[in-house]
């Protein structure tokens with residue numbers, strides 16, 4: 001019976017999560033270890049540590065990367081700008097890996113040429129998606145000394161051993177709680193033996209050198225690091241024995257994050273290294289996961305031809321970060337329609353504020369709507385960063401305000417107190433999207449007339465003016481020529497220069 005209890009405790013320990021001490025953000029966040037929402041407590045509001053697993057730079061980043069990094073960017077913006085947390089963000093770049101070596105052999109380019117090309121492309125893609133760069137970017141090959149020291153200590157403390165091939169392997173049986181991030185279902189006591197069987201999940205922390213592969217010398221043999229160890233060593237070098245938040249796509253939860261956690265717990269002799277793991281959901285198409293291995297994915301640049309960066313961000317906002325997101329024509333259209341409705345809302349609010357639109361505004365209702373929805377928005381953000389709920393809140397504010405804006409009244413002037421109420425609602429909507437990394441004002445300015453449309457319009461206007469001028473010259477009609485001069489002068493004030501060359505006219509910016 002005693003043995004039975006010990007065994008049960010051992011099984012239960014797989015689910016142990018230690019609630020940290022520090023500053024309670026008021027946010028409740030999903031925790032994959034206890035499989036429920038828990039309070040997000042950071043050690044220090046002025047120094048909150050965040051680590052994101054970065055890409056292996058051997059190919060173009062795809063839409064799955066886009067959804068992960070945009071969703072995490074939104075959460076980081078919320079923490080920084082809404083909850084006023086001083087977030088320190090770190091990301092690794094895996095620039096030595098089997099895939100890079102394979103690509104190098106296939107393409108006859110050196111591994112260095114490959115990683116430099118694809119890393120630059122990755123950051124260009126992130127800029128297109130308006131993803132804020134991490135505060136600190138750590139490339140594996142530039143920090144090999146840190147990784148080697150990390151492995152040396154794991155070998156010394158007998159958590160890692162050398163296998164027959166000369167690689168250094170981490171022994172998962174030397175740590176408690178291995179498997180805590182996995183979706184392990186508590187089984188009943190009749191299956192105890194099955195519960196206690198540890199799968200053979202030992203993994204390489206250092207891969208022994210192979211012919212024609214890049215390698216680094218080390219006291220435990222020449223070779224290169226294993227992927228899981230890179231993140232453990234680099235994140236530990238910055239943040240030490242405890243990290244507030246560690247993030248990545250759900251694909252990384254096992255084995256990558258599980259192994260990161262196991263190594264660091266072993267390295268620091270602790271039972272918890274990361275306090276909060278954040279995982280973003282899969283990107284799906286026709287209910288099938290989009291992935292490189294299934295060959296159904298899109299590069300970020302090809303994706304941006306189908307929907308622009310703001311529409312994609314809108315799609316990410318509409319789907320909870322933990323949920324799978326369906327990339328379909330219908331979903332793109334829904335996001336585009338919503339964005340257009342916000343754009344029209346901003347235009348209508350501005351028309352009312354400037355006195356071009358006269359509407360039946362009930363400011364008491366507007367003001368109480370605003371107070372209620374500011375609170376609701378805060379609650380939604382508190383509830384595991386529920387941006388999908390935030391969008392519903394914004395939609396209800398926009399709909400109720402639109403109802404008033406679209407009810408015309410005959411009036412020479414708008415009541416200025418009503419104007420102030422509309423400004424407050426407009427600010428709320430614009431500021432909320434600003435928080436999520438979207439500038440509705442800019443969207444309106446750019447989207448009202450696309451620059452290509454503007455060029456076309458100016459061509460039409462110039463041609464029309466040219467024809468009127470030819471007519472004026474032929475008939476010696478001074479009034480027509482004066483009208484043409486007036487258009488030229490007005491356009492000059494807008495930065496458009498019209499020049500007449502005999503009977504022909506041209507324009508430039």
Ligand SMILES: [Zn+2]
Pocket residue numbers: 052053054231256260
């Ligand atoms: Zn990682």
